[in-house]
Amino acid sequence: MSEIKALEHATLKVPYEILNKRFRSAQKIIDREVDQVMNVSRQVEKALSAPQSPILSDVTKLMGNVAQKLQVLKRKADESITDELSVTQICKRKLEHLKGIVPPNRSDGEAWEGSVEQWKRIRLDRLVIEHLLRMGYYETAEELAARSDVRHLTNLDVFQTSREVEDDLAQNSTTKCVLWCIDNKSKLRKINSTLEFSLRVQEFIELVRQNKRFEAVQHSRRYFPAYEKTQLNEICHVMALLAYPTDTDMDHCRKYMDPKRWDKLVLDFRHENYRLYQLSSTSVFSAAIQAGLSALKTPQCYSQTCHNLNCPVCQDDLNRIALKLPYSHCVQSRLICRVTGLPLNEHNQPMMLPNGQIFGQLALPEITKDDGTVTCPVTNVKFSNPKIDKVFVM
Amino acid sequence: MDAMDMEACASVEKELDRVVTKLEHLHKNASAEIGDIASLMSELVNVLGMAEQMVVTTLNTGTQMNAPGTGSPDDPMGENVNMQVETEPAAPQRLTDRQMDIIRDSIVKCNERVQKLSSEHRDLHGSVSKIGKAIDRNFSADFTSTMRVDALQDEDNLMLLNKAIAKHYCRQGMDDVARTLIKECKMSEEHAQDVFDSEREFAEIYNIWMQIQKRDLSEALKWAERHSGQLREGHSIVEFQLHRMRLFQLVSNGMVSQDEAIAYARTYVKNFPAKEIGYLMLSLIYVPVGLENTRYKHFLSQEMWTELSFIFLREACELLGISKNSALSVVVNAGCTALPALLNIKQVMQSRKVLGMWNGCDELPIEIDLPPEFRFHSIFACPILRQQTTEDNPPKKLTCGHVISNDALHKLSNGHILKCPYCPVEQNAEEAVRIYF
Numbered sequence: 001m002s003e004i005k006a007l008e009h010a011t012l013k014v015p016y017e018i019l020n021k022r023f024r025s026a027q028k029i030i031d032r033e034v035d036q037v038m039n040v041s042r043q044v045e046k047a048l049s050a051p052q053s054p055i056l057s058d059v060t061k062l063m064g065n066v067a068q069k070l071q072v073l074k075r076k077a078d079e080s081i082t083d084e085l086s087v088t089q090i091c092k093r094k095l096e097h098l099k100g101i102v103p104p105n106r107s108d109g110e111a112w113e114g115s116v117e118q119w120k121r122i123r124l125d126r127l128v129i130e131h132l133l134r135m136g137y138y139e140t141a142e143e144l145a146a147r148s149d150v151r152h153l154t155n156l157d158v159f160q161t162s163r164e165v166e167d168d169l170a171q172n173s174t175t176k177c178v179l180w181c182i183d184n185k186s187k188l189r190k191i192n193s194t195l196e197f198s199l200r201v202q203e204f205i206e207l208v209r210q211n212k213r214f215e216a217v218q219h220s221r222r223y224f225p226a227y228e229k230t231q232l233n234e235i236c237h238v239m240a241l242l243a244y245p246t247d248t249d250m251d252h253c254r255k256y257m258d259p260k261r262w263d264k265l266v267l268d269f270r271h272e273n274y275r276l277y278q279l280s281s282t283s284v285f286s287a288a289i290q291a292g293l294s295a296l297k298t299p300q301c302y303s304q305t306c307h308n309l310n311c312p313v314c315q316d317d318l319n320r321i322a323l324k325l326p327y328s329h330c331v332q333s334r335l336i337c338r339v340t341g342l343p344l345n346e347h348n349q350p351m352m353l354p355n356g357q358i359f360g361q362l363a364l365p366e367i368t369k370d371d372g373t374v375t376c377p378v379t380n381v382k383f384s385n386p387k388i389d390k391v392f393v394m
Numbered sequence: 395m396d397a398m399d400m401e402a403c404a405s406v407e408k409e410l411d412r413v414v415t416k417l418e419h420l421h422k423n424a425s426a427e428i429g430d431i432a433s434l435m436s437e438l439v440n441v442l443g444m445a446e447q448m449v450v451t452t453l454n455t456g457t458q459m460n461a462p463g464t465g466s467p468d469d470p471m472g473e474n475v476n477m478q479v480e481t482e483p484a485a486p487q488r489l490t491d492r493q494m495d496i497i498r499d500s501i502v503k504c505n506e507r508v509q510k511l512s513s514e515h516r517d518l519h520g521s522v523s524k525i526g527k528a529i530d531r532n533f534s535a536d537f538t539s540t541m542r543v544d545a546l547q548d549e550d551n552l553m554l555l556n557k558a559i560a561k562h563y564c565r566q567g568m569d570d571v572a573r574t575l576i577k578e579c580k581m582s583e584e585h586a587q588d589v590f591d592s593e594r595e596f597a598e599i600y601n602i603w604m605q606i607q608k609r610d611l612s613e614a615l616k617w618a619e620r621h622s623g624q625l626r627e628g629h630s631i632v633e634f635q636l637h638r639m640r641l642f643q644l645v646s647n648g649m650v651s652q653d654e655a656i657a658y659a660r661t662y663v664k665n666f667p668a669k670e671i672g673y674l675m676l677s678l679i680y681v682p683v684g685l686e687n688t689r690y691k692h693f694l695s696q697e698m699w700t701e702l703s704f705i706f707l708r709e710a711c712e713l714l715g716i717s718k719n720s721a722l723s724v725v726v727n728a729g730c731t732a733l734p735a736l737l738n739i740k741q742v743m744q745s746r747k748v749l750g751m752w753n754g755c756d757e758l759p760i761e762i763d764l765p766p767e768f769r770f771h772s773i774f775a776c777p778i779l780r781q782q783t784t785e786d787n788p789p790k791k792l793t794c795g796h797v798i799s800n801d802a803l804h805k806l807s808n809g810h811i812l813k814c815p816y817c818p819v820e821q822n823a824e825e826a827v828r829i830y831f
Contacts, residue, residue, distance in 0.1 A: 003397055003730050009529065030511060053490070062436065075429065088414045092414075309712070310717045321546070329761050329778050335773075
């Protein structure tokens with residue numbers, strides 16, 4: 001499998017899901033307007049098929065309705081289809097970007113290297129932005145997208161709505177989230193989402209909290225029966241709240257009255273939003289970070305004496321993240337001189353100092369003084385005119 | 395990007411283009427057809443309206459001022475009505491058969507057209523969902539099981555990751571992005587301070603690096619002068635290269651800079667290696683004609699400037715003891731190389747029902763083929779046991795110079811006697827020494 005196939009599913013799937021949604025809503029709008037036209041035209045037909053021929057002014061009026069509805073249909077169909085087309089453009093732009101890494105002309109190898117570098121930089125920015133959005137750091141994501149000019153390649157617009165919903169939930173209001181649920185009703189039903197139920201429960205809890213128990217009962221009558229089949233247990237538990245004072249010590253009541261339940265709703269919402277757009281629950285960024293750390297992680301990264309300045313896993317923060325991740329796997333020795341950073345091979349033979357430390361042949365002049373003293377760069381031990389042995393690594 | 399990527403993109407694009415073509419077609423045709431029928435309807439309404447108007451006008455101007463609808467007497471006004479059909483004299487006025495036919499026709503047509511629009515749009519459904527299927531078929535959606543443990547579930551680790559992200563953008567001079575992130579993720583003072591402290595030094599170097607690429611050496615020379623002692627101690631060539639570039643830059647300016655070039659050479663010539671001085675000063679001959687057509691020509695190409703900027707970056711970072719790469723970008727790029735391979739092996743292991751094997755060990759199941767610049771540490775894999783050596787099983791050098799792992803050494807030795815697996819030397823196993831790469 002290759003990088004784009006492995007990593008770019010979400011890049012294309014999200015705009016596709018938007019296209020699919022627009023398509024369905026366009027169909028709905030068109031069908032509704034078509035129905036309207038058909039309704040009024042049926043009235044005309046009915047008038048015409050009456051036993052006595054109809055009155056001119058009545059028919060004129062009815063025909064006027066038909067003409068008017070037709071105009072509305074035309075306008076709405078126009079708008080909807082334009083909408084769909086604009087989403088296809090988003091898909092198209094992302095595809096173009098993904099294809100952009102192909103060398104435009106092979107003769108210009110050097111310039112291509114540069115453009116691959118540039119492409120990878122943009123990819124990093126895209127991945128970071130997606131991660132930031134998933135973490136709820138919307139402002140940072142916006143700022144980064146603006147600074148590195150990659151907005152059109154991200155899913156920022158999708159997350160813009162979720163940001164509004166989350167902000168609303170954070171202020172203990174369910175309004176926007178309920179609207180979102182209604183907006184995506186059919187899709188949510190398909191993925192068996194219980195988010196709307198959780199919201200209704202929360203609304204109920206808030207009414208109880210404010211001691212508006214009568215309203216709470218009304219609320220439960222209005223919304224809970226729809227979930228009777230699947231959520232009966234939960235409903236029973238929640239209804240039990242009515243029987244207790246709001247400051248009760250009962251464990252299961254406290255669980256519901258806990259204001260932290262709002263934070264959980266935010267997380268639930270986020271999760272459902274990913275499922276809606278078929279985003280996997282781990283971001284590409286976090287998968288790439290972990291795979292990358294593992295691929296780079298060696299036992300040396302965790303030994304005090306072997307740190308390499310340029311190795312990311314040797315740096316404090318990443319070192320700690322990588323602690324539980326697996327090490328890289330290697331069946332063929334791969335030796336690098338710790339002084340020069342050059343590979344050890346037949347052109348740069350590995351040499352052993354008396355203390356067992358191995359360095360490349362090319363590094364020896366650098367660690368040898370004019371008087372023949374050799375300083376081991378790892379242990380700082382000095383050897384005068386030491387015996388330096390060749391080592392053979394298969 | 396390879397052929398498979400191309401193919402994947404192409405197959406999605408094909409489905410997408412198909413939908414776009416159909417949508418555009420529908421857009422054009424639908425608006426034309428619905429527009430047609432709408433204007434036909436409006437015309438009919440106008441005509442009917444006019445017919446009605448006539449009646450009313452005639453009635454109003456007639457000698458008998460009976461309001462329509464109260465049973466007015468006969469009124470012969472039909473001849474000049476636009477519908478070209480005789481209207482019934484009785485009021486309220488009624489439609490003639492001919493009028494009814496016309497209306498019926500147009501209504502049928504209207505119904506047909508609008509239903510066609512609806513069904514044609516609905517027919518797109520298949521094509522639209524084909525895009526989704528093409529995406530699912532060609533791109534992989536799930537990474538959850540590429541890792542045995544998810545280290546990024548942990549709050550502390552997530553904060554450390556935020557820190558790494560902040561550092562990355564700090565390095566590139568996007569301090570404001572880093573600051574917003576620090577604020578938004580509520581990073582502790584201590585961590586935030588660390589972000590800026592560790593990257594402050596790099597930010598300066600990064601700036602100079604960009605300036606060199608834009609052929610501006612002033613800051614770079616100041617920096618080199620400040621660190622001159624350390625640079626020379628480390629046998630660095632960057633100082634010399636910066637001065638050389640500056641000299642050529644002055645020389646290539648032509649006569650206007652001649653004096654400056656000479657003065658520059660006098661001031662800094664002491665910094666140059668003796669064998670280079672003559673060669674450099676020779677360039678002054680060409681001041682009047684410029685360096686373009688001389689042996690010094692290649693010194694002025696953009697590649698030399700880029701090269702110089704990277705030499706500067708490398709040496710400066712080494713001197714300051716900081717990494718020249720952004721850790722985040724190295725890790726993510728390595729990860730992007732590793733993930734496809736891991737996804738592949740996962741599929742294979744799943745199909746052979748041996749996924750459990752992964753869980754047992756604390757190494758990745760396969761070797762990831764990273765480019766050489768991503769290799770930072772030596773790894774010694776025992777050539778006998780095909781295993782990486784560890785603290786518990788360290789590499790040992792036999793007296794003949796061959797290296798094998800400690801475990802292999804024990805397996806191969808018979809009492810104290812060991813025959814090297816690679817050469818005919820027989821030796822005492824006790825004499826093998828632990829080595830460090």
